[in-house]
Amino acid sequence: MITLLDYGAGNVRSVINAIEKLGERVAVAKTGRNILDAEKLLFPGVGSFGSMMSILRQKQFVEPLLAYLGSGRPFFGICLGMQALFEGSDEAPEEKGLCILNGRVKRFEIDLAVPHIGWNGISVKQPTDLFYGLDGDEKFYFVHSYHVVADDPPVVLTTTDYGYPFVSAVQKGSIQGTQFHPEKSGASGLTLLENFIRKDRRMAIPGKSPSQTRLAKRIIACLDVRTNDQGDLVVTKGDQYDVREAGSVRNLGKPVELAGRYFQEGADEVTFLNITGFRDFPLEDMPMIQVLKETSRNVFVPLTIGGGIRDFTDKNGRTYTALQVAAEYFRSGADKVSIGSDAVYIVEAYLKTGRKTGQSAIEQISYVYGNQAVVISIDPRRVYVDSPDQTTHATIETTTPGPQGERYCWFQCTVKGGREGRDVDAVTLARTCEQLGAGEILLNCIDRDGTNMGFDIELINAVKQAVRIPVIASSGAGCEAHFAEVFEKTGAESALAAGIFHRREVPISAVKAYLKGKVEIRL
Numbered sequence: 001m002i003t004l005l006d007y008g009a010g011n012v013r014s015v016i017n018a019i020e021k022l023g024e025r026v027a028v029a030k031t032g033r034n035i036l037d038a039e040k041l042l043f044p045g046v047g048s049f050g051s052m053m054s055i056l057r058q059k060q061f062v063e064p065l066l067a068y069l070g071s072g073r074p075f076f077g078i079c080l081g082m083q084a085l086f087e088g089s090d091e092a093p094e095e096k097g098l099c100i101l102n103g104r105v106k107r108f109e110i111d112l113a114v115p116h117i118g119w120n121g122i123s124v125k126q127p128t129d130l131f132y133g134l135d136g137d138e139k140f141y142f143v144h145s146y147h148v149v150a151d152d153p154p155v156v157l158t159t160t161d162y163g164y165p166f167v168s169a170v171q172k173g174s175i176q177g178t179q180f181h182p183e184k185s186g187a188s189g190l191t192l193l194e195n196f197i198r199k200d201r202r203m204a205i206p207g208k209s210p211s212q213t214r215l216a217k218r219i220i221a222c223l224d225v226r227t228n229d230q231g232d233l234v235v236t237k238g239d240q241y242d243v244r245e246a247g248s249v250r251n252l253g254k255p256v257e258l259a260g261r262y263f264q265e266g267a268d269e270v271t272f273l274n275i276t277g278f279r280d281f282p283l284e285d286m287p288m289i290q291v292l293k294e295t296s297r298n299v300f301v302p303l304t305i306g307g308g309i310r311d312f313t314d315k316n317g318r319t320y321t322a323l324q325v326a327a328e329y330f331r332s333g334a335d336k337v338s339i340g341s342d343a344v345y346i347v348e349a350y351l352k353t354g355r356k357t358g359q360s361a362i363e364q365i366s367y368v369y370g371n372q373a374v375v376i377s378i379d380p381r382r383v384y385v386d387s388p389d390q391t392t393h394a395t396i397e398t399t400t401p402g403p404q405g406e407r408y409c410w411f412q413c414t415v416k417g418g419r420e421g422r423d424v425d426a427v428t429l430a431r432t433c434e435q436l437g438a439g440e441i442l443l444n445c446i447d448r449d450g451t452n453m454g455f456d457i458e459l460i461n462a463v464k465q466a467v468r469i470p471v472i473a474s475s476g477a478g479c480e481a482h483f484a485e486v487f488e489k490t491g492a493e494s495a496l497a498a499g500i501f502h503r504r505e506v507p508i509s510a511v512k513a514y515l516k517g518k519v520e521i522r523l
Contacts, residue, residue, distance in 0.1 A: 077178075102151040305329045
């Protein structure tokens, strides 16, 4: 029996599903007594350090947790669950940590994108049972802006390189923890969790443990989900956002089945974009809630859900906030939420005053769950001009002239599935959303969507140069070479595709095989 400390924030469903997949039972600790009575305690922390420690104190979990940690019984902390073991964090200087281990948690100070998101390796520093059965050169999934600086070197189990080496796992007696998420790290992560559960593995340092690690570029499968004309929930795909063919909605498969297929094929993440809205449903009955729950039972890579992350009132007159909607998605198996049209409205309101309110969906969700949990989905189209003087928006000189030979363009943000253009450009939107607390940009392109012409390199570079957070390139991929091109010609951390994967025109495995030796990837 594994006892899971769930303090009410983030996606713990995936951890429970992973443990149950390994044949072990899970009991969720709801009281301090449950913590004290645990045989093995697992603490997955998600969100922000300050919010986590505040909730632990409110629930009176701190003293029982300290007593358990002093008992010598097995403990495993994931992400913030590991960070909590230390004295404090620069993310919330006013909040004291558990002080079990000496050291503090500090923000990355590097020239690379922050958060550190994606699949990276580990360099093992001491013998451990956690990596039994692994070669040592595997990659695990990270998503964090802060990392541990340990004052006691013997507790450092692994380090990982991102700008500089940082502590990615710790071990002291029966206390173990990882900065990465084993429940989101595929087969390797499941092996690690099984080693913690069994506690009968040989202590060793894996033979292929590298001295230096590298972050992999991510290949993401995207599933646009909506109801078709028969009322069935299907995965579809548009051409420049038109999802109908011969009058009917394209049906490319069932969302849960397709997500499972992409996990098996090696997708580094799976993104669901809810393009119907489902605004009449009570929150707990939203069709995408069930999709997430079913998918997370067998898909152990990160899941992002987009669409409908906003305040709404259901058919019964009950009102929900965007934070409540996001919370329900996280509890159902999502790791990140994607905000689209509403991000444009939020930015428009911010640009009028220049002041943060703390009330927008971006600000609220990032405060509770961390900025790494908030993705901004941008849907821009090109607007051509003869000269930068013709517009107040950020322009580029393009190698693809406009219909009248225009040499300059700006990227107009759209809402309502690309049907309505707004007076804000993609560069400004991305930069402002980062200031408001977003942790990642999903950069689509209406002009390239469904064309198989390749990613819009100029658009991606314009946005990437304006922000410090990771950028996901989307729209236009038609062959394996397009993925290599976007990674070689831009600083994008990830590339996303949909139709070519759904129709098996370009399998994910073929993309990975083509990229091998050209860019760092997870095989």
